[in-house]
Amino acid sequence: MPRESGSPRVDAESDFLRARRHQVLSGLAARLRGETDDVVQSMSFDEVVAALGRRGEHYVGTKVIPISAIVGSVDKVKDFDRRFRPTSARSRERWERLARASRKGEEIPPIEVYQVGDYYFVQDGHHRVSVAHSLGVKLIEARVTAVDTLLAPVGVGDRDDLELKHWRRIMLERVPFTGEARAAVAVDTPAMYGEIAENVEAWAARHMHAEGAYMDKATMARRWYEEEYQPVVELIEEAGVRGATERPTEAYLRVACERYTLIRDHEWSAEIMAQVTKGKRARKAKPTTGG
Structure with a gap:
């Protein structure tokens, strides 16, 4: 956990500013390397599932999942980067409120995610994931719904991978x-x-x-x-x-x-x-x- 000042409010403010600073620097470094935004942007659940071909889904239940396996979002792709750092200050108040609660040891409800192979996509709880990342938390409790796909959900690190999967799926349908x-x-x-x-x-x-x-x-x-x-x-x-x-x-x-x-x-x-x-x-x- 990051260094504490003794004041949950001050620490939460510092947590948010640190997360934003790292997000900005990460994006700048990617551009200097000539990389596209796809490298740092959170992955889209809809794009991934469309590329792989959706067969069905089933509710798994509540379990503890690794934060590092959460790679994307259902509907907030542009609000957080690949490491779930906030991309703007729009939700700063909410973010800091959750950070204060986490630092005080208050009970945080499970997030809700879709599981596609070894990957997880957040349906509800983006700020909780973001705060957990910032505080160095490794595991998080989640309500998990598994999605079955036509293609094996492996090797989908960026949109170039998704394009290849998309055309392979179409070929296999034909x-x-x-x-x-x-x-x-x-x-x-x-x-x-x-x-x-x-x-x-x-x-x-x-x-x-x-x-x-x-x-x-x-x-x-x-x-x-x-x-x-x-x-x-x-x-x-x-x-x-x-x-x-x-x-x-x-x-x-x-x-x-x-x-x-x-x-x-x-x-x-x-x-x-x-x-x-x-x-x-x-x-x-x-x-x-x-x-």
């Missing part, structure tokens, strides 16, 4: 990969998830036309992974054309595009892969002319 396929078909560029979905759906359309039979989404996802993706990734590895930092799915998309650009064909074989590799090398070796 192409419901499961098990090994779900884990394997992954990229680091959000737009690529749209390319994957289009690629799978086009592959399924060609096969349904050729076979004269309908293919549901689950069958489409399974067959594409087994009949198209896995064999092609093996060909790419054998040909040694995957980049050092390139994920297998990223290499698949790139090579598939190069194949069609070069030979206008959807088939795969060692011979076709050789043509693609040869064509790629030829384009790299082709001299350029200046204007």
